[in-house]
Amino acid sequence: MKTQQQVDPAGGMNRAIATESTLATITVTFNPSLSQLEAQLYVLPEPSIKVIVDNASHPELRAEVAMLVRRFRNVHLICSETNQGLAAAINLGAQWLSALEQKPELVLLLDQDSEPLHGSIEALMTAFLQLSSSGDAVGAVGPLLQDPVTGLTHGFHQSTRLRWTRAYPSACSSTPVPCSNLNGSGTLMSLALFRDLGGLDEDLFIDHVDTEWAFRILAHGYKLWGIPNAVFKHSMGEASTRIWLFGWRVWPVRSPIRHQYLYRNAVLLMKRPYVPSVWKVWAIAKLALTAGVTTVAGPLRVQQLSNMWRGVVVGLKSRTD
Numbered sequence: 001m002k003t004q005q006q007v008d009p010a011g012g013m014n015r016a017i018a019t020e021s022t023l024a025t026i027t028v029t030f031n032p033s034l035s036q037l038e039a040q041l042y043v044l045p046e047p048s049i050k051v052i053v054d055n056a057s058h059p060e061l062r063a064e065v066a067m068l069v070r071r072f073r074n075v076h077l078i079c080s081e082t083n084q085g086l087a088a089a090i091n092l093g094a095q096w097l098s099a100l101e102q103k104p105e106l107v108l109l110l111d112q113d114s115e116p117l118h119g120s121i122e123a124l125m126t127a128f129l130q131l132s133s134s135g136d137a138v139g140a141v142g143p144l145l146q147d148p149v150t151g152l153t154h155g156f157h158q159s160t161r162l163r164w165t166r167a168y169p170s171a172c173s174s175t176p177v178p179c180s181n182l183n184g185s186g187t188l189m190s191l192a193l194f195r196d197l198g199g200l201d202e203d204l205f206i207d208h209v210d211t212e213w214a215f216r217i218l219a220h221g222y223k224l225w226g227i228p229n230a231v232f233k234h235s236m237g238e239a240s241t242r243i244w245l246f247g248w249r250v251w252p253v254r255s256p257i258r259h260q261y262l263y264r265n266a267v268l269l270m271k272r273p274y275v276p277s278v279w280k281v282w283a284i285a286k287l288a289l290t291a292g293v294t295t296v297a298g299p300l301r302v303q304q305l306s307n308m309w310r311g312v313v314v315g316l317k318s319r320t321d
Contacts, residue, residue, distance in 0.1 A: 094194055263307075
């Protein structure tokens with residue numbers, strides 16, 4: 001894809017011409033499915049710089065990841081000896097990109113199981129450039145995420161002063177949707193803005209890392225947009241199912257340790273002044289609903305509820321910026 005559009009520097013671009021060679025991707029892996037990672041690498045634009053940060057996968061699997069990435073162009077593998085967490089791994093990838101003599105303009109953040117559908121990355125880049133050229137201070141754009149098991153989409157977060165909700169646009173629409181939050185995987189932004197805002201909060205480790213980042217972008221006067229015709233297959237948890245909640249909704253199934261991080265980090269974000277009050281109210285309701293569904297129908301119920309409570313306690317006791 002080649003785009004010949006003038007872009008406002010406030011949107012993160014400082015060149016008149018943007019191509020796929022100005023794009024870099026950062027994928028964080030931890031004991032990944034090789035087939036999913038391979039599928040992702042196949043659809044990433046060949047000219048783009050692709051960084052994979054492996055967060056201490058099992059040695060045998062890491063060796064297989066290294067063999068896999070050698071089959072593709074412009075892929076750089078960074079291996080961490082310890083699991084630093086999602087935020088630290090992405091920051092490490094961004095630091096490596098920032099040290100390049102010719103730095104990429106845009107960076108696309110990816111989970112190891114995310115697979116962009118055909119044309120979706122191009123749709124994200126086009127939307128970013130068009131929004132920026134129209135004068136919007138674009139912080140980031142993100143795709144419409146589709147659960148690979150249920151086929152349902154996760155929609156886009158929107159809010160008013162009193163209500164936190166989701167919009168479910170058609171995947172055929174090219175009209176950008178203003179958002180109050182974006183999921184981390186599939187987020188496209190300026191590398192310069194990522195650096196200027198200090199990168200991701202490494203203390204959060206995983207879960208709500210993207211939530212905090214989105215609210216920080218908004219607090220600095222930038223905007224978030226969802227791009228409906230950019231569709232990525234993506235799983236929110238270790239597994240997923242669907243439940244009826246005023247319409248069919250995707251319900252992620254998470255491990256006890258992931259629930260502990262989810263609850264801890266939600267509590268931490270509730271202490272931060274730049275996090276919208278409407279999200280804090282919604283988060284309390286969502287945490288209560290998750291505990292209720294887990295009590296009635298979840299696996300490992302005692303351990304799940306114990307970890308949820310532990311996360312709340314640790315979050316309440318922890319200091320936050």
